[in-house]
Amino acid sequence: MLYREAGQFKSSYADDQRIFPLRQDRHAFWALLAAAYVGVPLLANDYWLQAILTPVLIFSLAALGLNILTGYAGQLSLGSAAFMAVGAFAAYNFMLRLPWMPFPLAFVLGGVTAALAGLLFGLPSFRIKGYYLAVATLAAQFFIIWVLTKFPWFSNYSSSGVITAQVLSLAGYKFLTPVSKYLLVLICVSLFALAAKNMTRCAIGRAWMAVRDMDVAASVVGIRLMPVKLLAFAVSSFYCGLAGVLYAYCYIGTVEPEAFSLDLSFRILFMVIVGGMGSILGSFLGAAFIVLLPIGLDHILSALPGAWLPAGFGSNLQLMLFGGLIIFFLIVEPQGLARLWQIAKEKLRLWPFPH
């Protein structure tokens, strides 16, 4: 009923190629964007902006990056956090050493530096696949963090090896308030999510998916594997790098290289797996799931009267519930939350007359 597409005809190529072919989807999407751009800044308090929405958006961008590489191009990577670190440290050094540089340029250059690092560590993908490639990217994870701690130049000889993000200012406006930082992150994420969506719908994306599904077949039909795989690595690392820049500049503020540990790489991978491989929406759902669920559980458990429980019981219960829920969702739908959403939509189309 709600989701009826009767009467919606595609009468031009432009109509046929829309991202959201259904009018209801378009309306929902614009409403969501309006809520994010107007509603949230008006209504949300500091806690929501700084502790919930900003990190979810940043990790969505990182998950999007990994999803391009793993979900679309089929190259397993365990180095996402390291590429985030490259982005953060590169942007910091660009802004530190070239003070005239406007910060958007430094952000993009941070992403580009991460893309170059990604290219370098993507080289083995030409010879090895699957788990072996994952191990090669694991090397990136350890090597990059080691380089950033080993050479103090990267942290401007800071005694404790940390970098402190400079204040962002553009044309005299300083991004100091949580709202301004949130909006900055939101703009970056919306732009690059749109770019990712379009990339996956054009020739590049098709080539990635062909390589993912069967690389021999892809090369037989004329796809050159090397550039396609490397491009996936570069684009993915660019996204992760930009997420790292935003993580440092709009979220945490002072960053140590250890913050970008293997643990974070795994979390990003889980976001992709739980959210849905090869889905833009999945990246957002996965990031929201992994970031928000533990916080939600913590709120619920701390609201319970806990006086009679031994100390630490709530914390352990949280972890157990979180693990249990991940397994539950993966059993219910191994292809992730995005697939669940898709199934729900298909059901809604027929509802209330499924037969």
Add this chain to the structure above:
Amino acid sequence: MKLAFLSLFCAALAGCVAPGAAAAEQFVPLLSFRVGPYAATGSAIFGAYIDYLQYINEKEGGVNGVRLVWEECETEYNNARGVECYERLKHKGGGASVVMPLSTGITYSLIDRVAADKVPLVTIGYGRTDAADGRYFPWVFPMITTYWSQNTAMIKFIGQKEGGMDKLQGRKIVYLYHDSAYGKEVIAIMDEQAKRYGFVPSYIPVAHPGNEQQSQWLQIRQVRPDWVILSGFGVMNPTALKAAAKIGFPRERVLGVWWSGAEEDTQPAGDAAKGFIAAGFNVAGQNYPVVGEVLKYVYDRNKGNMPDRSRIGTVYYNRGLVYGIITVEAMRVAQARYGKGKALSSEQMRWGFEHIVIDDKRLAELGATGFMPAVKMSCTDHEGSGKVRFQQWDGKAWRVIGDWIDADRELVRARVETSATAYGREKGLNPRDCAKEQ
């Protein structure tokens, strides 16, 4: 989906806000961690911290009648979770009295935020060393002592053992460290000391987590050092002690930092740990009046936070008591200025931390003589002591050896100021003029 999450959170949030009580209350947020790889540290330190707050409530009915209330938030030692907990609790209950994240990573994530929100961030025995310069870091208190101070005190200790600082000439000291910002931080200051005293340092890193150290100890055997300084964390410590036993390096010449010298580090190593010496800004043991009081007022009334009473008096438990003492002393100092029996705002608490004076007389009143060093804070000096004490593991328990050893304050302070000034320049900060402040 999103809406469901939103409403879920809102409901949960509303549930957390307890109805305000009529009596004055002082709110202490606890960014604790009781799960994950460092759960043993977190549960003991935060357990003791809660016990101390409970003790003040039980014995004195709060600080001058202001009852202490607290709420825990699980950080899992994870930066993002720590930030979330901080944001959740910072304005609760009339404002957070203090934030103690017990994680250097979370500390870094909060440094900018506490300055904007005006909440004191107290990091005792970890955190950002150059924040000891209160002129550039008014809201951050790396109190009692820092890694740099500890290192200079260790070299002094070695000097004492060798029979004078002039005897250090030509001695070989290996610094075996956790390969991270934490372990690396003291290398520069160690180099400076090496130049001054003429000892020969060598630096051997151990990759996280450090449960494999054969090649490092092979290297140590080749260097043939007089002393090994062990700067580890978690599983790296017992592994190092076992490896030292294997190559026959005397454990009496292995010096641990304060994150290497707890029961959790020595007990897993068994006999291999016997003789191991570690630094600390608090000592182990139940024979201090303050520990006895906590047992009497909290545990005998069945209000203790530790499920396992045998952990009371361990190094980490006692460290948590030190955190509690510092917090409550700051409240007393601030109340003396802003009104006794009144709840304090975060800004007033900051003033309290900056003016803590715990001299020997006060230590005796607290029942903590010999338990922790005397502390004197000021606007410029957010460290306040710099003293450490060494303990030796006798196979069953830690035994204190010698008196408190002072850091080379001059050397440390010079580096702190250089580093803090560089930070201030990078951030475009104007230092506070401490001469003008009261």
